[in-house]
Amino acid sequence: MPASDRTSPTFRGQTYAAFLFDMDGTLLDSSPVVERVWTAWAQRHGYEPADVLAVCQGLQYRDTLRRFAKPDFDIEAEAASLLQAELDDIEGVVAIAGVQDLIAGLDPARWAIVTSAPKALAAIRLRAAGLPIPDHFITGESVGNGKPNPEGFLKAAALLGVPIGDCLVFEDSPAGVAAGKAAGARVAIVGDLVPASEGDLAISDYR
Known part of the structure; x- marks a missing residue:
């Protein structure tokens, strides 16, 4: 048609x-999941969670990670880890x-x-x-x-x-x-x- x-x-x-x-x-x-996953990521890497949460909305993982990447970051590995964490969490x-x-x-x-x-x-x-x-x-x-x-x-x-x-x-x-x-x-x-x-x-x- x-x-x-x-x-x-x-x-x-x-x-x-x-x-x-x-x-x-x-x-x-999905904000409860996003907050849990990105807060945990920020704390593991020494960032202020509020700074990460302020920019991650609406972006692909890699685009957010590039804003915070340290010289030794493996962005692909970090993106895969974040995806798995969000796949495993649908509460809320x-x-x-x-x-x-x-x-x-x-x-x-x-x-x-x-x-x-x-x-x-x-x-x-x-x-x-x-x-x-x-x-x-x-x-x-x-x-x-x-x-x-x-x-x-x-x-x-x-x-x-x-x-x-x-x-x-x-x-x-x-x-x-x-x-x-x-x-x-x-x-x-x-x-x-x-x-x-x-x-x-x-x-x-x-x-």
């Missing part, structure tokens, strides 16, 4: 070609309020997830939160450049066959909001990590 024949999603009275969702902090809350992962109902009403061909998380971790967290695995799924392995680069959102729009300028991106992190804006999409900010003035819309949840 051509994209033009499918039901276009609406939000706050506006119709869009498609919705592009970030995952962590946007579809689901829950869906953002109201998002199940929103997704249930969407045409599967009209929405995608664009996350910095690896696919295995994204799938585990979505299942833990009771959310579906989308038909169109851009994960950390899908792109050469992570957020704030717009590559992921541009790829998602191309997969859906819609103009990025007609899409609404849902994001919660500074890197993600920057990526959505750089892609040329409209941006709905979820939560309070980014000032509402940085987006086209701002919501606390989907109710």
